[in-house]
Amino acid sequence: MTVGAPATSAPAAPRWLGCECCGLVSALPADGALRHCPRCQHVLHWRKPQSLQRTWAYLVAASVLYVPANVLPIMRTTQAFRDRPHTLMGGIAELWHDGAWGLALIVFIASIAVPLMKIGALALLAWSAQHAPQWRRLERARVFGLIEAVGHWSMLDVYVVVLLAAMVRFGALASAQAGPGLLAFAAVVVLTMLAAHSFDPRLIWQAPAPRDP
Amino acid sequence: MSDPDVSAPDSRAAAPPDAALPEPHIVRSARPRLSLVWLVPLLALAIGASLVVRSILQTGPRIEIEFHTAEGLEAGKTEVRYKEVVIGRVQAVTLRDDRQHVIAEVQLDRAAAGVAVDDTSFWVVRPRVGVGGISGIGTLLSGAYIGVDAGVSSEARSRFTGLEVAPYVLRGEPGSVFILRAADLGSLDVGSPIYYRRTRVGRVVGYTLDAPHDELSVKIFIEAPYTTLVTPQTRFWNASGVDLSIDANGLSVNTQTVASVLAGGIAFEQPADSPRGAAAAGGTGFTLFADRKTAMAPPRGPALPVRLVFDGSLRGLAPGAPIDFQGVEIGSVRSAALHHDAEHRRYPVQVLADLYPLRLATLRSGSPTAQAKDSDQALLQRLVDSGLRAQLRSGNLLTGQLYVAMDFYPKAPPQKLKLQGGVLTLPTVPGTLSELQSQVAEIVAKLSRLPFDDIGRALTDTLRQADSTMKDLTPEARQTLGALQRTLGSTDAAITTLAPEAQARLGELRRVMAGAQTAIERLDGSLLNDNAPLQRDLAQTLAEVQRAAQSLRVLTDLLQRHPESLLRGNPADPALPERGRAP
Numbered sequence: 001m002t003v004g005a006p007a008t009s010a011p012a013a014p015r016w017l018g019c020e021c022c023g024l025v026s027a028l029p030a031d032g033a034l035r036h037c038p039r040c041q042h043v044l045h046w047r048k049p050q051s052l053q054r055t056w057a058y059l060v061a062a063s064v065l066y067v068p069a070n071v072l073p074i075m076r077t078t079q080a081f082r083d084r085p086h087t088l089m090g091g092i093a094e095l096w097h098d099g100a101w102g103l104a105l106i107v108f109i110a111s112i113a114v115p116l117m118k119i120g121a122l123a124l125l126a127w128s129a130q131h132a133p134q135w136r137r138l139e140r141a142r143v144f145g146l147i148e149a150v151g152h153w154s155m156l157d158v159y160v161v162v163l164l165a166a167m168v169r170f171g172a173l174a175s176a177q178a179g180p181g182l183l184a185f186a187a188v189v190v191l192t193m194l195a196a197h198s199f200d201p202r203l204i205w206q207a208p209a210p211r212d213p
Numbered sequence: 214m215s216d217p218d219v220s221a222p223d224s225r226a227a228a229p230p231d232a233a234l235p236e237p238h239i240v241r242s243a244r245p246r247l248s249l250v251w252l253v254p255l256l257a258l259a260i261g262a263s264l265v266v267r268s269i270l271q272t273g274p275r276i277e278i279e280f281h282t283a284e285g286l287e288a289g290k291t292e293v294r295y296k297e298v299v300i301g302r303v304q305a306v307t308l309r310d311d312r313q314h315v316i317a318e319v320q321l322d323r324a325a326a327g328v329a330v331d332d333t334s335f336w337v338v339r340p341r342v343g344v345g346g347i348s349g350i351g352t353l354l355s356g357a358y359i360g361v362d363a364g365v366s367s368e369a370r371s372r373f374t375g376l377e378v379a380p381y382v383l384r385g386e387p388g389s390v391f392i393l394r395a396a397d398l399g400s401l402d403v404g405s406p407i408y409y410r411r412t413r414v415g416r417v418v419g420y421t422l423d424a425p426h427d428e429l430s431v432k433i434f435i436e437a438p439y440t441t442l443v444t445p446q447t448r449f450w451n452a453s454g455v456d457l458s459i460d461a462n463g464l465s466v467n468t469q470t471v472a473s474v475l476a477g478g479i480a481f482e483q484p485a486d487s488p489r490g491a492a493a494a495g496g497t498g499f500t501l502f503a504d505r506k507t508a509m510a511p512p513r514g515p516a517l518p519v520r521l522v523f524d525g526s527l528r529g530l531a532p533g534a535p536i537d538f539q540g541v542e543i544g545s546v547r548s549a550a551l552h553h554d555a556e557h558r559r560y561p562v563q564v565l566a567d568l569y570p571l572r573l574a575t576l577r578s579g580s581p582t583a584q585a586k587d588s589d590q591a592l593l594q595r596l597v598d599s600g601l602r603a604q605l606r607s608g609n610l611l612t613g614q615l616y617v618a619m620d621f622y623p624k625a626p627p628q629k630l631k632l633q634g635g636v637l638t639l640p641t642v643p644g645t646l647s648e649l650q651s652q653v654a655e656i657v658a659k660l661s662r663l664p665f666d667d668i669g670r671a672l673t674d675t676l677r678q679a680d681s682t683m684k685d686l687t688p689e690a691r692q693t694l695g696a697l698q699r700t701l702g703s704t705d706a707a708i709t710t711l712a713p714e715a716q717a718r719l720g721e722l723r724r725v726m727a728g729a730q731t732a733i734e735r736l737d738g739s740l741l742n743d744n745a746p747l748q749r750d751l752a753q754t755l756a757e758v759q760r761a762a763q764s765l766r767v768l769t770d771l772l773q774r775h776p777e778s779l780l781r782g783n784p785a786d787p788a789l790p791e792r793g794r795a796p
Contacts (some may be wrong), residue, residue: 050248053250053251057248057251058250058253058254060257062257064254064257065257065260065262066259067261068260068265071268072268081605083292084290084297092291110691116607138592180264184260187257187260198250
């Protein structure tokens with residue numbers, strides 16, 4: 001990854017900056033001071049600082065924690081003298097065995113597939129921003145939009161477990177406790193959101209495309 | 214592909230220079246500046262690694278347990294519990310290759326790794342309902358689990374064969390195991406209680422029937438504080454059922470607790486007369502008696518087989534009938550079989566019986582502990598020499614039950630004990646009944662020898678002769694009778710003529726008698742009546758005589774004391790004491 005800018009086919013110097021918050025376009029002064037949007041006081045960046053590096057870091061952290069999130073039990077239920085831990089995949093398998101295929105599919109997509117796809121897609125975006133800047137830029141931009149939109153839905157599992165742990169308290173008959181896997185899972189979701197947030201979509205469009213207008 | 218400019222936003226040095234000016238050297242930083250954000254994946258890595266390390270540390274050995282059936286076992290759900298603490302979980306349940314058993318793969322916790330040793334036993338705890346109680350209630354709700362009795366071996370092992378039933382003694386449970394040899398199991402079962410003074414102190418933990426040796430041994434477990442109650446003298450008996458007995462005190466019903474009546478049980482007690490010894494060591498063998506009476510009876514000791522040969526019928530002699538020696542049971546009949554006595558051409562019945570020489574120990578001249586067979590034989594020979602004989606007697610007149618009585622018959626011909634095939638033959642005498650039978654038979658035989666025919670014939674002849682004699686005598690008798698009749702008729706006539714005369718005489722006699730009576734009455738009035746003058750005079754005379762006798766006695770007294778008064782007269786009376794001096 002390169003942070004410095006090679007001077008070779010550099011585009012024309014930016015003179016204008018758009019605000020990421022309110023969309024106001026303001027002129028870019030030549031000094032290196034920190035700039036704020038004159039309308040909404042949002043910090044203005046030419047590019048997000050250390051965008052790729054941050055993205056990569058969050059992605060690595062998320063993929064590391066993805067393993068315990070799936071291996072460790074996310075919930076422990078005590079039901080009539082019997083203590084049972086539940087892992088994510090185990091719960092999905094139980095739903096599938098019980099015939100609740102729709103539910104199993106939903107949980108699988110929301111809890112397993114989406115975080116995995118987010119990590120993969122962000123990794124692809126970050127890689128291509130460095131090594132293949134002109135490859136399918138429009139699709140990449142759409143993928144990024146999808147990631148942004150879908151990200152927080154992954155927290156559903158965490159909400160469900162926290163609700164169960166808070167509400168199912170019947171002494172020895174039935175109770176539920178959150179397991180260590182839940183923390184890891186929540187961390188994965190949060191880290192992927194941070195990674196998506198760190199990625200600057202402007203990097204997709206940075207390189208001049210020969211066919212682009 | 215050309216290297217694009219992906220410079221950071223702060224690379225403002227990329228402002229377009231004027232063409233005339235020289236371009237500055239742009240130096241790429243040799244190593245890219247690392248952001249602090251890289252601490253995040255490092256942290257994640259650390260957390261993940263710690264979780265992985267912890268789970269690796271927590272994971273113990275994986276073992277396989279073989280069971281006959283997988284009933285109640287569920288992969289991923291069934292727990293393995295030791296003292297009700299979960300130490301592992303069944304991961305998979307598979308069939309063994311030969312399809313005879315199932316194999317439960319169990320993941321043990323790291324902390325319980327020490328459980329996977331050679332002598333550990335596993336079993337499936339399922340709800341169990343028996344007469345003796347209900348166990349495993351918790352499994353009704355939670356499902357079956359695998360129970361563990363941890364071994365103490367140091368040898369690790371990964372394949373186990375599960376027990377089908379839970380062991381009834383857990384390792385380390387305080388108490389002792391004893392072995393009882395029993396004739397039959399009765400209603401005992403594993404788990405049946407052991408009672409001491411009707412207090413539950415232990416339980417039956419198993420029984421084995423050793424088919425080759427035909428022995429039934431019951432394993433019992435006595436719990437810890439009560440093990441000292443079991444001494445080498447302790448007697449155990451089967452306390453199942455109701456013991457009903459009729460004795461001199463009337464009907465008595467003896468039972469242990471209701472539970473033992475229903476579910477069976479064992480009771481034990483120490484005979485009152487035996488010394489209280491030290492506690493028996495664990496594993497000691499005892500005999501399990503059928504009931505309390507036999508258990509508390511004096512010890513029989515080893516049986517000495519004896520043979521008794523009887524001539525008469527043994528109908529009524531059942532196996533188990535007692536051998537009674539002056540009221541003490543010293544043995545029992547084992548069997549009876551026919552026997553051929555070629556010498557006498559007879560078929561006597563040979564009875565095999567067990568004799569308990571220990572019951573005769575007090576008769577032994579030497580030390581009572583000497584129990585060698587020789588001394589038994591010597592003792593019996595001595596008793597036989599003194600006239601000891603076996604005899605069949607009727608124990609119950611109603612049912613005709615027989616028993617063997619040993620008694621002394623000093624007049625019996627001397628006999629030697631015969632040892633035949635290791636079995637002593639004791640001499641016998643015929644029983645009272647058979648003796649009677651033989652006597653009656655003798656009498657009948659004598660009777661049958663009498664010449665009844667001849668006697669009858671002679672009697673008939675005699676009667677015929679008498680008949681002819683009578684016939685010869687008949688005319689004479691008739692004449693004699695006629696003469697007798699005539700004589701009687703003349704006598705009658707004589708009496709008839711004499712009757713009026715006799716009547717007159719009788720009237721006269723009556724008058725004389727009346728005269729005599731009046732005379733006697735008159736005499737009675739003058740003589741015997743109190744008012745008769747003769748009587749009164751007599752009484753007065755007698756009174757006079759009495760008074761004369763009194764004065765005569767006074768005179769003789771006076772003369773005896775004062776003989777001089779005959780000459781000097783009466784002595785003067787002594788002076789009376791004065792009245793004033795009187796107190």
